[in-house]
Amino acid sequence: MLKKSFVIENKQGLHVRPAGVLVKAIKDFDSSIKINHNDKIIEAKSLLGIMGACIKCGDTIEFQVDGSDENEAMKAIEEVIESGLGE
Amino acid sequence: MLTAIGTGILNVVSMGKVFRLEEAELKLTKNSTLTTDEEIKRYHNANKEFKVLSAQMIEEIKKKSGEHEASIIEGHILLAEDIEIVNTVEEALKNSSISAEWAVAEVFDNFANMFSSMDDELMSQRASDLKDIKTRLIYILQGKKMESIKDLKEQCIVVSRDLTPSQTSGINKDIILGIATEVGGKTSHTAILSQAMEIPAILGVSNLMSSVKNGDFIIMDGKTGEIIINPSDDIIEKYKKISEEQKDAKRLLEIYKDKETITKDGVKLHLFGNIGTPNHVPSLLKNGAEGVGLFRTEFLYMDRPNFPTEEEQFQVYKEVAEALEGKPVIIRTLDIGGDKDLPYFDFPDEDNPFLGYRAIRICLDKTEIFKVQLRALLRASAYGNIRIMLPMIVSLIEIRKSKELIEEVKKELSKENIAFNKDIEVGIMVETPAAAVSTDILGKECDFFSLGTNDLIQYTTAVDRGNDKISHLYTEYNPGVMRLIANTVNNAKKNNIFVGMCGEVAQNKYMIPFLIGLGLDEFSVSPTAILPTRKLISELSYKELKEKVQEILNLETSDEVFNYLKNLISE
Structure with a gap:
């Protein structure tokens, strides 16, 4: 299992658009992908789950990736977050 | 007669019979x-x-x-x-x-x-x-089909508690004269749809559904957000007049959408638009722009934790170049510093940031940052008509250094077998007095000028326009500014290069006649200013205005200049 933390820089936090960009980028990986946000575990492939978590600008979130393609999945996560999630 | 109030989305009047869309x-x-x-x-x-x-x-x-x-x-x-x-x-x-x-x-x-x-x-x-x-x-x-307003045949105003995107998809603006809903605000789907399709809408009107019946006649005033239900004939007449005036103004402008930008006496000019992100391109094209006169690239660098990669920049430049289908796209290289900060770049504390480490000065100091952008620009140049514009130039040295870097990048790309436009044009923003005064020299080594009037006025009049005490001194009508503009255009002509203007002055109706008289080739304005500017240009004669340029340049104060130009346009 791989773990890595990121700080969310999107001004309005992970609202629909950035959350949608994130989900689109990772939903086809086989690995299970979870987010730890303030000790709550969220299903990262779920737009609803992410939006419902109310992740704000400046929050730290930890991705937990586990599965056969975990390296590729983590790379995709890094890339999409670094690109600003479409914003 | 009843009146309800909501949030108007388009500033127009519309009226018609109510069609109630009941909730499923x-x-x-x-x-x-x-x-x-x-x-x-x-x-x-x-x-x-x-x-x-x-x-x-x-x-x-x-x-x-x-x-x-x-x-x-x-x-x-x-x-x-x-x-x-x-x-x-x-x-x-x-x-x-x-x-x-x-x-x-x-x-x-x-x-x-x-x-x-x-x-x-x-x-x-x-x-x-x-x-x-x-x-x-x-x-x-x-196994049922959704009721959709796209099947309506008679003109009407759709009134509903809410409209969902699936209900509004494919609606016809010739049939739907307006939309009024109980829920929604400026950021709702219906607001976005209203803007995109230019269908008037008033949203967030409380108790709307209990106030109107099918077949009621309503007037919607988008400016005030008012909905008038079953108005008297007098009121209808009054609003019909307003609506006609609005439509006339719009029609007039639409005439100019697909026209060339040409003076009354047949001189062809170029009318471009300014953009800050690729999202502005559709509205630019919708308004009939002939190119992009200023693409500010700062948005790529802002609101993010690190510098944008070459690939990210390349994709954006390519997208805009392709959308413009061969029309010129003048892209300004990074213009950061001054009042524009980056969270991940350490700017030195400066007493005078506007006179400090900014724009091309940073780029020529941190060439590793600049080269990433230049590579992205050159790669994208294979997909459209991209021109590179350098900001904050004060001397020939900066042009030479930038061109050396461009040549380096070209060599790298050739080695890597990556396509780019070998003859990409490189021009400068003329926005400092030093540049404007020495345009005869600078013009020898660049392909075009674009006057950036906001900074040019600020630096020439030595005025921070945010300072209330002196902001009245900040004016394009200052004879010093007028002469620098004239000098720049004249020197462009002497050097046989293209000269445009991308600052706010280019859309100032009092300044346009002067600029035409000077022989400015290109005006780059905000998307909504394109059509009014094209209309104005079509009513002016280059030959007549040319005769007046010297007279204008001889005027001695800002007030004299302003009054002269004002009379010129009202003649």
Whole structure:
């Protein structure tokens, strides 16, 4: 299992658009992908789950990736977050 | 006669008969006669069908109202397939012998309630998305077709509690004269649709549905957000007049949309638009721009934790170049510093940031940052008519150094067998007095000038226009500024290079006659200023104005200049 933390820089936090960009980028990986946000575990492939978590600008979130393609999945996560999630 | 108030989306008057769109009533049977597996299969099939129908909807919307609207329905597909939702529906079906319709309704309502309790406009918007998806899924499960306003045949104003994106997809603006709803605000789907399709809308009108009947006549005033129900004839006449005036003004401008920009005496000029992000391109093209005169690249660098990569920049430049289909796209290299900060770049503390480390000065100091942008620009130049514009130039040295870097990058790209435009034009923003005065020298080594008037005025008059005490001194009519502009255009002509202007002055109706008289080749203005500017240019004569230029340049004060130019336009 791989773990890595990121700080969310999107001004309005992970609202629909950035959350949608994130989900689109990772939903086809086989690995299970979870987010730890303030000790709550969220299903990262779920737009609803992410939006419902109310992740704000400046929050730290930890991705937990586990599965056969975990390296590729983590790379995709890094890339999409670094690109600003479409914003 | 009753009046209701909401938020107007377009500043126009519209009027017509009311068509009430009632909310879909769902009749659901709770208990299932099928097995759990059969119900789960029905649910999955409905989801598949939902995806197919949504994809068709997206195609239809893209044709009529553009990408943004379509992205809403794309979000719906994502939500319908969301694993939290799918899992919860499946679980509900497994736990009790209920129908798929019932499970869908329950699960979507639960999620929608969760969002609508969040007390945040974006979130409650999501609640209405979920309700929209729910209704559509249930209709599919029941084999029914959704009522859509796209099938209406008679002109009307649609009045509804809410309108969902699926209900509004594919609507016809010749039939739908306006939209009024009880819910929604400036950021709602309906607002976005209204803007994209130019259908007047008034949203967030409380108790609207209990105030109007089918067939009532209403007037909507988008400016004030007023809805007048069954007005008297006098009021109707008054608003008809306003509406006609608005339509005349618009029609006049539409005449100029696909026209060339040409003076009364037949001199062809170029009318470009300024953009800050690729999102501005559609409105630019819709308004008939002949190119991009200033693409500010700062947005790529802002609101993010690190410098944008070459690939990210390349994609953006390419997208704009391709969208312009060979029309010129003048891209300004990074203009950071001054009042524009970056969170991940350490700017030195400066007493005078506007006279400090900014724009080309940073780029020539940190060439590793500059070269990333230059590579992206050159690579994108293979996909359209890109020109590079350097900001904050004060001497020939900066042009030479920048061109050396461009040559280096070209060599690298050639070695790597990457395509680019070998003859890419490199020009400068003329926005410092030093540059404007020495344009005779600078013009020998660059391909074009573009006057950046905001900074040029600031630096020439030595005025910070945010300072109330002296802001009246900040004016383009200052004879010093006027002479620098004239000098720049004249020296461009002597050097046989293209000269444009991308500052606010280019859309100032009092300045345009002077600029035409000087022989400015290109005006770059904000998208909404394109058509009024083209109209004005078509009414002016280059030959007549040319005769007046010297007279204007001899005027001695800002007031004299302003009064002269004002009289010129009212003649």
